[in-house]
Amino acid sequence: MPYQFEEILETIRMTEIEHFDIRTVTLGISLRDCVDRNIEVTKQKIYDKILKYGRNHVAYAKEVEREYGISIANKRVAVTPVSIPFDNYHMEDFIEIAKVLDKAASEIGIDYLGGFAALVQKGFTKGEHELIKAIPYALSETKQVCANVNVASTKAGINMDAVNLMSEAILSLAEKTKDNGSIGCAKLVVYCNVPEDNPFIAGAFHGVSEPEVVLNVGISGPGVVLDAVKEAGNCDLNTLAEKIKKTVFKITRAGELIGNKVAEKHKIPFGIVDISLAPTPAPGDSIADILKAMGVEDVGAPGTTAALAMLNDCVKKAGLMASSSVGGLSGAFIPVSEDQGMIEAVRKGNLSLEKLEAMTAVCSVGLDMVAVPGDTPASTIAGIIADECAIGVINDKATSVRILPIYGKKVGDMFDFGGLLGAAPVMPVSKLSSKNFVERGGRIPAPTRSLTN
Amino acid sequence: MRISEDEIRKLTLEAIEELGGKATPDMVKMVVQKSVSKLGELPDEISSPNLTTGRIILTSFGINHPGIIAKITQTLSEAEIDIKDLSQKILDKFYTMIMIIDISNSPKNLKDIQEDMAKCAEELKIKIYLQHEDVFRYMHRI
Incomplete structure (x- = not known):
């Protein structure tokens, strides 16, 4: 037999018991040729183009799922940042565009579509300003559209005006979706150093340097890594790193295969594998559990950042060896509400916002799905975003903030969004004011790291 | 070559x-x-291992009782499927069997065969998985 008994059973165990799945196959579609002076024509062009390429997306993904016995949790679409082709439009037009994107998404049967986005790290165009103004309306009046705005980069520094605008937008969106636990904020990400090929919602968009249409894939598999760590037992950290790398290597290979096959069915180019470890609220599918299995008593204990750094590095090394087309965010995600272990750590008071911020310095994204009291002032949210951007800018890495100031909720309350978004415990936020700092506005200049060219 | x-x-x-x-x-x-x-x-399958084939890996496991392999092989032969390799292990009451089958000459496609096997599995009260060989090749061979 060309495969050993154990090898075959290992794969079956991963897919059937340890929740190994492909988290998302994301179809990237360029909308740059959809612009017209007449908004109605533009809307029709957008709708037609998404349907042209995306019509069979779900069906193709399901076929591949069946052939290889690996489930694909989400089928999604990302489009060109809407502010770029439609820069001459006004706020009302952008809301209309969000609605047509929503309609197209539900027509092709996907759950989320990303790309209601703008890149404003160095300054705004008129259209970008209008798009940001439209975000609270666009996201509260649609279900499937996700937005993201890049407000900082290592090359440009931090656009504090954009940070302030975004914190206002987040609060306004929280208020507009107050009947559903401010769920609108779960669809809005503020970025620093955003990657252009990230397949993971809510931060996905189809970057300007991407081809006409492309297929990117995001893998997932905290459960598989957790079992590998448990199996390794009481070994030293070198041995543990080896064990994690071997496991991640295998799941990345499977991810690349699935991505290639879905792209083949679409007859479009395959883009990248995002080798992120993405948790879900399902038991055993948790990054927090991996950190605990590595040896810290709970997430938030001293040593947590070191454990996460090692885990993240092993994921990157193994992924890069396994695939020649690694891209996107590629690291470990630590969303609070989507990870049962993180939720528990917050509820027990073991994990604070400050420790979480330190952890984001060594893993792939930032403060993700963090619920804070609904009465948090805009300047405090701006301060949190600015801190997160500073980590990204100085360390030349992607960071993000997806914060949920849940309307009417106080520290200790919980809100259950259901599904993949999970349940968010409201975390305490420092009462100290950042007002005078963030309201200076302007731009924090680029650090010296960017002046190497 | x-x-x-x-x-x-x-x-x-x-x-x-x-x-x-x-x-x-x-x-x-x-x-x-x-x-x-x-x-x-x-033969081609040895000289060009990169070729995507119609080879499927069938894994089945559950509580052992007589007639499991008979039923599975009967269903396979009805669909004109060639068995390329077979290996099984029994541990206490549990049995595990792994088969490499070739469906390229079968009139049925993978979806139909998976549905047939799902019926088999239900009848025999065991688990049967059919997956394309490529997934194992990608995961376990560099």
Whole structure:
């Protein structure tokens, strides 16, 4: 037999018991040729183009799922940042565009579509300003559209005006979706150093340097890594790193295969594998559990950042060896509400916002799905975003903030969004004011790291 | 079939060793050519492992009882599916069987066969998974 008994059973165990799945196959579609002076024509062009390429997306993904016995949790679409082709439009037009994107998404049967986005790290165009103004309306009046705005980069520094605008937008969106636990904020990400090929919602968009249409894939598999760590037992950290790398290597290979096959069915180019470890609220599918299995008593204990750094590095090394087309965010995600272990750590008071911020310095994204009291002032949210951007800018890495100031909720309350978004415990936020700092506005200049060219 | 220079050199050295010191260059050439042409006759599945095939890996496990393999193989033969390899292990009451099957000559497609097998599995109260071979090749072979 060309495969050993154990090898075959290992794969079956991963897919059937340890929740190994492909988290998302994301179809990237360029909308740059959809612009017209007449908004109605533009809307029709957008709708037609998404349907042209995306019509069979779900069906193709399901076929591949069946052939290889690996489930694909989400089928999604990302489009060109809407502010770029439609820069001459006004706020009302952008809301209309969000609605047509929503309609197209539900027509092709996907759950989320990303790309209601703008890149404003160095300054705004008129259209970008209008798009940001439209975000609270666009996201509260649609279900499937996700937005993201890049407000900082290592090359440009931090656009504090954009940070302030975004914190206002987040609060306004929280208020507009107050009947559903401010769920609108779960669809809005503020970025620093955003990657252009990230397949993971809510931060996905189809970057300007991407081809006409492309297929990117995001893998997932905290459960598989957790079992590998448990199996390794009481070994030293070198041995543990080896064990994690071997496991991640295998799941990345499977991810690349699935991505290639879905792209083949679409007859479009395959883009990248995002080798992120993405948790879900399902038991055993948790990054927090991996950190605990590595040896810290709970997430938030001293040593947590070191454990996460090692885990993240092993994921990157193994992924890069396994695939020649690694891209996107590629690291470990630590969303609070989507990870049962993180939720528990917050509820027990073991994990604070400050420790979480330190952890984001060594893993792939930032403060993700963090619920804070609904009465948090805009300047405090701006301060949190600015801190997160500073980590990204100085360390030349992607960071993000997806914060949920849940309307009417106080520290200790919980809100259950259901599904993949999970349940968010409201975390305490420092009462100290950042007002005078963030309201200076302007731009924090680029650090010296960017002046190497 | 492509053979690298290294492989030809190795074949030549082996041939010289086999023929001994008396071998003339012509004799060596003849033996090497013969070996090379033999290599070319190897079946495709061995000579080009990168080819995507109709090979499926069938894994089944559950509580052991008589008639499991009989039922599975009967269903396979009805669908004109060729069994390429089979291996099984029994541990206490549990049995595990792994089969490599080739569905390229079957009138049914993978989806139909998976549905047939799902019925089998339900009847026999066991688990049966059918997955394309590529997923194992990608995960366990570099």
